[in-house]
Amino acid sequence: MDLAPFKHVLMLPGVRPLALLMFFARMPPAATGVVLTLHVAVTLDRGYAAAGLVGAAGTIGMGLGAPLMGRLIDERGLRSMLALSVTASAAFWLTAPLLGYWALLVCSFGVGLLGVPMMSIGRQVITALVPQSRRRVAMSVDSISVELSFMVGPALGVFAATKFSTNAALLSIGGSILVAGVLLYWANPPMVHEDEVVGGPKPRIFEWLRGRIVGVLVVCAGATVCLAGMEVSAIASLEHIGKQSWLGVVFFAMCAASIVGGLVYGGVKRAPSVLVLLVLMALLEIPVGLGDGNVLLLCLLLVPMNLMCAPLIAASGEHISRLAPSTARGLALGLQGSAFTVGNAIGAPIAGAAIDRAGAPAGFVVAGAAGLVVAGIAGGLARKPVADRVTMAP
Structure with a gap:
């Protein structure tokens, strides 16, 4: 593993400050799930x-809204999207402490639909700042940043909600999103690399959204099928033995393994394809249930499959940015x-x-098997005539 490519990418103009900004910008969204859960379940007592x-x-709102916000960036630019999205997000989170349950339910869908898609913005920015020859490393940097945000964001959200109140945590999320959005608006980073041609007629969506790129999107769904199943099964395993307090340690092990995987993926000269990464993740999830009842063994068995997480996110982002036209990125x-989002659902x-039927070990087995099925579907979608092929391997 060679870490020099990471240094070269981080030395490119604009990469380091934008990578740091996106790290902080992604922490509030990472904390929203746990804070909303605590607010509704505990504060509202529902x-x-x-x-x-x-x-x-x-x-559901995020699943529908992310493409809409991305299309708005393509058509009107980042600042137009931020003006709408940051306003909607800040308005929701800053008024959420005043809302009753049903208003919160409806507005949660609305903020998902119009909220700031920090994850996809970060990937598009890093694509625009880095030439295509270095995008695998750049996407690895971005995926590692995502993992760090998910290590820190939820922990800060839980701290604010338990140390002070869930209302304070909601207000903190709103203020943080507002600050991050204003900084992004001020920075106004490029969304298309300077070497890419953006003039001329724009291709229609179904001229590029087919075959290989659809296969990569299916792989993305398969990855979160495995990861969501893993998280639920890990929680059930700890609850079964009465050691829920160790959940933070287990999740830390997952994120740490993913970060190591991202470093390895960005540093190797020949990297596996997205399909291979998904198959490995799914296969390595199946035996994790052997650690049921033993926290240390569970952590150890979770490491191999999570080594594939950041590489798969990086590889899929790299392929999508290459397969899609720059005007529709x-x-x-x-x-x-x-x-x-679909895979998570x-x-x-x-x-x-x-x-519920057979215990936590069955959860790992079923999620892993489902990931293998999705990988098979993705492989079928990727098979196109030779003249139309764009490799799914880096």
């Missing part, structure tokens, strides 16, 4: 089922976010159903 509905409404990366329920 229970966890009601909290789950609010979370589901926001997730915002829409394409927004669709990637939607694919991640599938993975958690199927793992939960398996857990």
Whole structure:
């Protein structure tokens, strides 16, 4: 593994300050799920089922909204999108403490639909700042940044909600999104690389949204089927032995393994394809249930599959940015976010159903098997005539 490519990418103009900004900008969205859950279940005293509905409404909104916001970036530019999205997001989070349950449920969908798609913005910015020859490393940097945000953001959200109140945590999220959005608006980073041609007629969506790129989007969905199933199963495993307090340690191990995987992926000369990464993730998830009842063994067994997480996110982002035309990259990366959302919506329920029937080990097995099925579907979609092929391997 050679870390020199990371240094070269971080030395490119604008990369380091924007990577740092996106790290902080992604922490508030990473904390929203746990803070909303605590607010609805505890502060509003509506229970966890009601909290789950609010979370589901926001997730559906994000799945629909990410491509719309990406298309707005393509058509009108980043600042136009931020003016709409930051206003809607800040208005929701700063008034959320005043809302009752049903208003919160409806507005959660609305903020998901119009909210700032920080994940896809970060990928598009890094694509615009880095030449194509270095995008694999750049996407690895971005995926590592995402993992760090998810290590820090939820922990800060829980701290604010438990140390002060969920109202304070909601206000903190709103203020943070507002500050991050204003800084992004002021920075106004490029969304298309200077070497890419953006003039001429724009291709229609179905001229590029087919075959290989659809296969990559399906891989993205498969990845979050595995990851969502893994998270639900890990929680169930710890709850079964009465060690929920160790959940933070287990999630830290997952994120740390993913970061290591991202470093390896960005540093190697020949990297595996997105399909291979998904197959490996799914296969390595199946035996994780052997750690049920033992926190240390569970952490150790979770490491191999999570080594594939950041590389898969990086590889899929790299391929989508290359396969989609530069004039539609915002829409394409927004669709990637939607694919991640769809996979999450599938993975958690199927793992939960398996857990209810046969315990936490079954959740890992079913999620891993589902990931293999999705990989097969993606492989089928990727098979095109030779003249139309664009490789799914880096």
